[in-house]
Amino acid sequence: MLGLMQSQPLLISGLIDFAERHHGDAEIVSRRVEGDIHRYTYKDSAGRARQVANALDALKLAFSDRVATLAWNGYRHFELYYGVSGSGRVLHTINPRLHPDQIAWIANHAEDQVLCFDLSFLPLVQAVHAKCGTIKHYIALCDADKLPVDSGIPNLQSYEAWISPQPAQYTWPSFDENTASSICYTSGTTGNPKAALYSHRSSTLHAYAAALPDVMCISARDAILPVVPMFHVNAWGIPYSAALTGAKLVFPGPALDGKSIYELIEAEKVTYAAGVPTVWQMLLTHMKPAGLKFSTMRRTVIGGSACPPAMITAFRDDYGVEVLHAWGMTEMSPLGTLCTLKNKHDALSDEEKMKIRLKQGRAIYGVDMKIVDAEGGELPWDGKTFGDLLVRGPWVVREYFKNEGGDPLVYSGADGKEGWFPTGDVGTIDPDGYLQITDRSKDVIKSGGEWISSIDVENIAVAHPAVAMAACIGVAHPKWDERPIVAVVRRPGMDVTREELLRFYDGKIAKWQVPDDVVFVEAIPIGATGKMLKTRLREMLRDYALPT
Ligand code: ADP
Numbered sequence: 250m251l252g253l254m255q256s257q258p259l260l261i262s263g264l265i266d267f268a269e270r271h272h273g274d275a276e277i278v279s280r281r282v283e284g285d286i287h288r289y290t291y292k293d294s295a296g297r298a299r300q301v302a303n304a305l306d307a308l309k310l311a312f313s314d315r316v317a318t319l320a321w322n323g324y325r326h327f328e329l330y331y332g333v334s335g336s337g338r339v340l341h342t343i344n345p346r347l348h349p350d351q352i353a354w355i356a357n358h359a360e361d362q363v364l365c366f367d368l369s370f371l372p373l374v375q376a377v378h379a380k381c382g383t384i385k386h387y388i389a390l391c392d393a394d395k396l397p398v399d400s401g402i403p404n405l406q407s408y409e410a411w412i413s414p415q416p417a418q419y420t421w422p423s424f425d426e427n428t429a430s431s432i433c434y435t436s437g438t439t440g441n442p443k444a445a446l447y448s449h450r451s452s453t454l455h456a457y458a459a460a461l462p463d464v465m466c467i468s469a470r471d472a473i474l475p476v477v478p479m480f481h482v483n484a485w486g487i488p489y490s491a492a493l494t495g496a497k498l499v500f501p502g503p504a505l506d507g508k509s510i511y512e513l514i515e516a517e518k519v520t521y522a523a524g525v526p527t528v529w530q531m532l533l534t535h536m537k538p539a540g541l542k543f544s545t546m547r548r549t550v551i552g553g554s555a556c557p558p559a560m561i562t563a564f565r566d567d568y569g570v571e572v573l574h575a576w577g578m579t580e581m582s583p584l585g586t587l588c589t590l591k592n593k594h595d596a597l598s599d600e601e602k603m604k605i606r607l608k609q610g611r612a613i614y615g616v617d618m619k620i621v622d623a624e625g626g627e628l629p630w631d632g633k634t635f636g637d638l639l640v641r642g643p644w645v646v647r648e649y650f651k652n653e654g655g656d657p658l659v660y661s662g663a664d665g666k667e668g669w670f671p672t673g674d675v676g677t678i679d680p681d682g683y684l685q686i687t688d689r690s691k692d693v694i695k696s697g698g699e700w701i702s703s704i705d706v707e708n709i710a711v712a713h714p715a716v717a718m719a720a721c722i723g724v725a726h727p728k729w730d731e732r733p734i735v736a737v738v739r740r741p742g743m744d745v746t747r748e749e750l751l752r753f754y755d756g757k758i759a760k761w762q763v764p765d766d767v768v769f770v771e772a773i774p775i776g777a778t779g780k781m782l783k784t785r786l787r788e789m790l791r792d793y794a795l796p797t
Contacts, residue, residue: 259453261430262335262421264492269295272469272495278517279323280502280509282367283395286516287324291492294328296417301332303415308386310338310362313429317341317361317384319352319370322479322500325390325408329365330479330488334430334449335421341432342480345370346699348759353380355434355442358651365390365408369503371397378402426450432650433482435579436700444650445580447483451644455582456489458615458644463589465523465550465573469495472517472545476501476510476524477553481698482583485523485552485575496521507535518545525553525698526560530728533563543568550575550587553698554730555686561606576609576686580657580670582644585618586610586684608685609676616642619669620678625661632679635687639669646670692783694723694733701733701762709757710735715745720773720781721764724795732795733764736786738773766796 257263268275273292281287305316316333318340320326333340341359343352352373356364361381365388366374374387378401387402389395393410430449434442460467467473467487473496475487483489491498499517501510510532514522529551535541549564552575564570577583588610594602612618620628620636628636639659647668648656658668673691678684694701703721710719718738723731739745747767754763774785 258423258426258449260335260421260423260426260449261331261452261489264453264456264489265291265295265298265331265335266421268492268495275469275495275497277324277327277498277500279500280504280513281323282321282369282390282503289324291495294324295331297412298328298331298335299417299419299421300412300415301328302336302419302421304412305333305336305338305363307415308363312337312424313339314363315339315341315359315361315432316363316365317343317356317359318480319343319345319364319366319373320390320479321367321369321503322475322484323367323390323502324500325365326479327488327498327500330431330483331492334452336419337422337424337428339429339432339446342483344434344436344478344480344699345373346759346761347436348757348762349373349376350380351436351442353377355444356381357383358441358653359432359434359444362386363388367391367503368395368397371400375401426453431483433579436702441653443653445482445582445646446650447582447644451582452483452486452489454615455486455584455644456493458613459486459490459584460494461613463611464584464587464613465490465575466548466589467491467494467496467521471521472497472499472519474499474501474510474514474517474519474522476505476522476528477698482577482579485550485577485583487523505531507531507533511535511541514546515544520545521548521550522546523550523552526551526556526730527554527697527728529560529564533560537563537567543570546570548573552576552583554695555609556607558603558607561603572606574606574608574610576674576684578672578674580646580672581616581640581642584613584644585616585640585672586612588683591681605683608679608683610684611682612684615644616640618678618684620676621661625659627661630678630680630682632677632683632685635675635677637690638672638674638676638684638686640672641667641669694721694731696723696726696731696733696761697729699761703733705758706733706735706754706762706764709754710737710750713745713750713753715740715743716750717741718773720783720786722783722787722790724765724790724793726765726795733762734766734768734790734793734795735764736768736770736773736790738770768793 268291363386387405396407436442475484550573561572574588577585675688676686706721726732774782
């Protein structure tokens with residue numbers, strides 16, 4: 250017997266419709282690329298999202314066609330989130346920090362038809378457009394009078410000129426909630442970047458879950474500042490959860506330095522902010538010497554990399570701000586676990602509470618997780634035994650876009666059909682269900698919240714005629730969390746200096762992905778299967794210190 254309730258598909262257009270109707274006057278404030286502050290309401294934004302949908306129809310874009318963005322967090326980007334996905338197209342948020350060649354590769358792989366970009370990325374678009382064969386329309390996210398002349402970019406028009414002739418009336422189409430809504434590439438693992446293709450259903454369920462009290466706890470009483478970029482896993486879903494709850498949204502635009510963020514928090518009475526540890530490091534570094542305090546900030550969610558204990562303590566003791574430590578990944582939309590305490594922890598001392606807060610937290614309902622040994626056998630939740638972390642759930646990828654990399658899942662269960670996504674993270678789970686990430690089995694380095702593929706770094710090094718072997722590892726860094734260094738074995742009788750090798754990286758990868766140092770070694774330890782033993786190499790370089 251089937252239930253007799255209405256079956257309305259979970260569509261992203263429903264979120265903006267709801268926001269307009271139920272909290273249409275809640276504000277969305279953005280620092281623009283131009284430097285000034287723009288403010289309007291959810292109601293204004295909903296109308297403009299419908300203009301975007303009409304403008305896409307006018308371009309004759311088909312259902313599921315991809316519309317790319319190279320944009321900071323701001324109101325126009327927010328309108329694209331809804332106008333593109335709501336009208337049945339797929340929003341492709343490109344990470345502008347990638348190397349131009351990688352951006353072109355991604356745009357071609359996604360077969361983007363339109364590219365909307367902030368003017369800060371004009372030189373980038375000028376550098377890549379000739380390589381992006383599928384893109385037919387370029388939209389600069391600016392007023393008509395700010396449109397660059399003689400840019401050399403074909404079919405370039407300003408966003409305002411593009412949408413202004415379009416009516417603000419539009420009937421959002423209804424379709425299967427499993428339809429693709431947005432796409433996000435992750436360059437984390439080896440080989441070419443792979444994309445998570447989110448659906449309306451996965452994004453909406455994630456938006457509900459993210460807002461829960463024990464998750465990000467977003468409500469209509471919050472003014473929320475997503476510092477985490479909208480080009481990085483949909484800013485952890487905040488643009489959706491904010492519309493769902495009616496939280497005021499404050500977008501930082503391109504100004505991510507400590508001073509600008511602090512001023513925005515104070516001016517807009519932000520209660521809640523989200524970002525990677527590096528951003529908060531810059532904020533605290535700005536605030537401390539000047540003796541600055543927050544007047545409204547109460548909570549911050551920190552994820553993307555392990556949150557350093559000193560940061561949790563500083564926020565708590567010096568500023569009265571509660572840190573919520575979060576763990577997730579692009580393949581998980583991204584939220585997996587959030588660290589909030591349980592009722593039974595009330596009586597614990599501050600020190601004992603801190604031990605828990607440092608963990609990555611408890612699984613959100615909707616995410617099933619387990620740790621397994623090398624044979625795939627499930628390991629106990631004792632807080633001590635560590636194993637490979639597997640996840641599954643309605644907002645976890647089943648496969649990558651275009652089946653890139655084949656079937657990523659590992660299978661278990663009585664019938665061998667339970668598909669679990671291997672996260673590439675290693676951790677423990679305690680009896681209360683708190684996950685603690687202890688290591689990474691994937692060969693990548695995360696610097697300031699962004700990926701550096703150690704394989705890419707090694708491949709470039711060994712392309713140098715004087716290099717016989719190279720191994721890239723991450724070294725702890727006070728500001729960037731981790732920085733890459735490369736250990737190199739020279740070819741017999743050949744020479745290369747540290748400076749020459751570092752120069753060899755010029756133009757081959759993004760500047761921030763170039764290793765901080767080269768360490769010349771006699772040999773790189775090799776394991777039984779012929780693979781480089783990076784654990785051993787890390788031990789060998791235990792006393793190594795990064796150049797200052
Ligand atoms: P995001 O940075 O949004 O979490 P990514 O896909 O870029 O998404 O990165 C996911 C990876 O980042 C995880 O698999 C893990 O290795 C690392 N990571 C994310 N959050 C944490 C955290 N809180 N602690 C430790 N590592 C983390």
